[in-house]
Amino acid sequence: MLYREAGDYSTSYPEDSQTFPIKFDRYRYYVILAVAFLVIPFFINDYWANAVLVPFLIYSIAAIGLNILTGYCGQVSLGTGGFMAVGAYACYKLMTSFPEISIMIHILLAGGVTAAVVTLFGLPSLRIKGFYLAVSTLAAQFFLVWMFNKVPWFYNYSMTGMIGSPERTVLGIVVTGPATDAWAKYMICLIFVTLCAVLARNMTRGSVGRKWMAIRDMDIAAEIIGVNPLMAKLSAFAVSGFFIGIAGALFFSVYLGAIEVTEAFGIEKSFLVLFMVIIGGLGSIFGSFAGAAFMVLLPVLLKNLLVGGLNWPTDLAQHLYFIIAGGLIIIFLILEPHGLAQLWRVAKEKLRLWPFPH
Amino acid sequence: MPDQVLFAAEVMLNGLMAGVLYSLVALGFVLIFKASGIFNYAQGVMALFAALTLVGIMDGQVPFSHLINAIFGTNIHHFGWHTPALLAIILTIMVMVLFAWLVQRFIFRHLVNQEPIILFMATIGLAYFLEGVGDLMWGSDIKKLDVGIPKGMNETIESITHGAFGYGFFIDNLDIFATFVAIILVAILVCFSQYTKQGRALRAVADDHQAALSVGISLSYIWILVWSIAGFVALVAGTIWGAKSGVQFSLSLIALKALPVLMLGGFTSIPGAIIGGLIIGVGEKLFEFLVGPWIGGATENWFAYVLALLFLVFRPQGLFGEKIIERV
Numbered sequence: 003m004l005y006r007e008a009g010d011y012s013t014s015y016p017e018d019s020q021t022f023p024i025k026f027d028r029y030r031y032y033v034i035l036a037v038a039f040l041v042i043p044f045f046i047n048d049y050w051a052n053a054v055l056v057p058f059l060i061y062s063i064a065a066i067g068l069n070i071l072t073g074y075c076g077q078v079s080l081g082t083g084g085f086m087a088v089g090a091y092a093c094y095k096l097m098t099s100f101p102e103i104s105i106m107i108h109i110l111l112a113g114g115v116t117a118a119v120v121t122l123f124g125l126p127s128l129r130i131k132g133f134y135l136a137v138s139t140l141a142a143q144f145f146l147v148w149m150f151n152k153v154p155w156f157y158n159y160s161m162t163g164m165i166g167s168p169e170r171t172v173l174g175i176v177v178t179g180p181a182t183d184a185w186a187k188y189m190i191c192l193i194f195v196t197l198c199a200v201l202a203r204n205m206t207r208g209s210v211g212r213k214w215m216a217i218r219d220m221d222i223a224a225e226i227i228g229v230n231p232l233m234a235k236l237s238a239f240a241v242s243g244f245f246i247g248i249a250g251a252l253f254f255s256v257y258l259g260a261i262e263v264t265e266a267f268g269i270e271k272s273f274l275v276l277f278m279v280i281i282g283g284l285g286s287i288f289g290s291f292a293g294a295a296f297m298v299l300l301p302v303l304l305k306n307l308l309v310g311g312l313n314w315p316t317d318l319a320q321h322l323y324f325i326i327a328g329g330l331i332i333i334f335l336i337l338e339p340h341g342l343a344q345l346w347r348v349a350k351e352k353l354r355l356w357p358f359p360h
Numbered sequence: 361m362p363d364q365v366l367f368a369a370e371v372m373l374n375g376l377m378a379g380v381l382y383s384l385v386a387l388g389f390v391l392i393f394k395a396s397g398i399f400n401y402a403q404g405v406m407a408l409f410a411a412l413t414l415v416g417i418m419d420g421q422v423p424f425s426h427l428i429n430a431i432f433g434t435n436i437h438h439f440g441w442h443t444p445a446l447l448a449i450i451l452t453i454m455v456m457v458l459f460a461w462l463v464q465r466f467i468f469r470h471l472v473n474q475e476p477i478i479l480f481m482a483t484i485g486l487a488y489f490l491e492g493v494g495d496l497m498w499g500s501d502i503k504k505l506d507v508g509i510p511k512g513m514n515e516t517i518e519s520i521t522h523g524a525f526g527y528g529f530f531i532d533n534l535d536i537f538a539t540f541v542a543i544i545l546v547a548i549l550v551c552f553s554q555y556t557k558q559g560r561a562l563r564a565v566a567d568d569h570q571a572a573l574s575v576g577i578s579l580s581y582i583w584i585l586v587w588s589i590a591g592f593v594a595l596v597a598g599t600i601w602g603a604k605s606g607v608q609f610s611l612s613l614i615a616l617k618a619l620p621v622l623m624l625g626g627f628t629s630i631p632g633a634i635i636g637g638l639i640i641g642v643g644e645k646l647f648e649f650l651v652g653p654w655i656g657g658a659t660e661n662w663f664a665y666v667l668a669l670l671f672l673v674f675r676p677q678g679l680f681g682e683k684i685i686e687r688v
Contacts (some may be wrong), residue, residue, distance in 0.1 A: 328490070
């Protein structure tokens, strides 16, 4: 009723295999894009940008990155925080070394640098699997954070050991540094999110994505049908690293502006992004967005409700957040291992049939 | 002997002692992994939770006092009594058994037959949950744990080594105590699994779930049992770590170090856990002592992981693990 596909015929293969084969979905997607690009920038204020929208967009990119590695290729990584740090520091070094080049290129290059580093740490995945690999990515997490803390070259020998992003402009608009407007922050993140999501979606439904999924489902069988596990696994690590690096670069340069590595990119960050992926749905691009939205909104809501509404102390809200986040992970794994994305699919299915389910 | 060698020897001894503590946490991992194939990430938080509970009971803290105060506007924190250490330990063990039952009943019963990686992620969720509960129940401030474990420098060793080498080794009494506790604990565990009915059932389950079921062993009973034992091991580890450096959140991070220990020793081997722990303990202390000053120090954060990573590339099953055979 509400959600119909009657009269929706596809007459060619490209039409049939497009991302949104149902007309209603396609229009919904255009409406969301239009609202995101044309409406929100005019109404956004500092609170909404800094507390909700910008972190949501940045974490979405990180979640897409991890989802490609964990959800599509089946390689669990606990090093996301460290890899985001690589993106942030690469962006910082590029910004300070080549100030005349556009920040957009720096962010993309930071993604490239991260892709290289992540591929390096992905090399053991050819020998080890499952949680052995998960634990070995912890090595990357702790080693990278330590390195950015201890090697002064990375933070340009500053006294505090922190890195701060200098002011940079795109088309005359300030996008980094303390003088940035809320809408500019939002727009630059939105542009990268859109690019990344489209890229990720098209990769995962093409031959690369199929190879990743074959490796995930059963690597030996995949090898027998002709998937090269070396290329498949390493390309998943590289692509995932590219996205995570962009997320890290944006997180540092646009969102926070100044960071201290252990605080900003600690092991908690790795788990946060992993939780987003699990709650949102393993192996789904939409799920990455849903999970990121959920994990960004949950603490904001709890804080507003408990601290703002009931006047409870902040640490109490923090503990409750831990309980709820942990509990939700377990509940999701038990009830709906495919996460919010699956709930959405079920809801769509129900809506298609809605008044007459038989 | 030259000073440097003496220093190195002392560092090594201290590393051995630290390794014993890593081994203690790793033991809990191995027990659960062998019996149920679950890689229990929450083991470290279990140690933290057990230690928090022990302190809370000993000090007569009111559980969930922060929450109660926030809801009802009261201001209660303590019952006003102090429980003797032994009684508190027994009560904490009971709490851990209850926890084992709850985990089994409400989580892993519903996740039977799932892939190991799903189970692993469920334990990450459990770790967060338990951490939140622990903080909510007992408060998140750093607590002092004192159950009468001797502390401070061991003077006998100091005077003997001083007499022998002209330089006294600094060994903490607590570490020596921990070593003895670990030896006793392993002895008890070995005896339990070799000579009791439950222990045999445990080994049977570890060998083959289906065969164990078919001879009449109740899987859920064994799993509760093994989680309880892991809870007990967590309590021992938490108590010793807590006595050493206070009961605080970093305890669960230290427990993360048990992961590389396991990767070195092999996930399925109890002696592997012990030896892996000792190698990591000595390795990271020596590395920090010899190489640390050249590259900025604080290498203990990552050395264990990188060592395990490099090691795994050459021997994926660990030192003592069973050979991994894959079939299509």
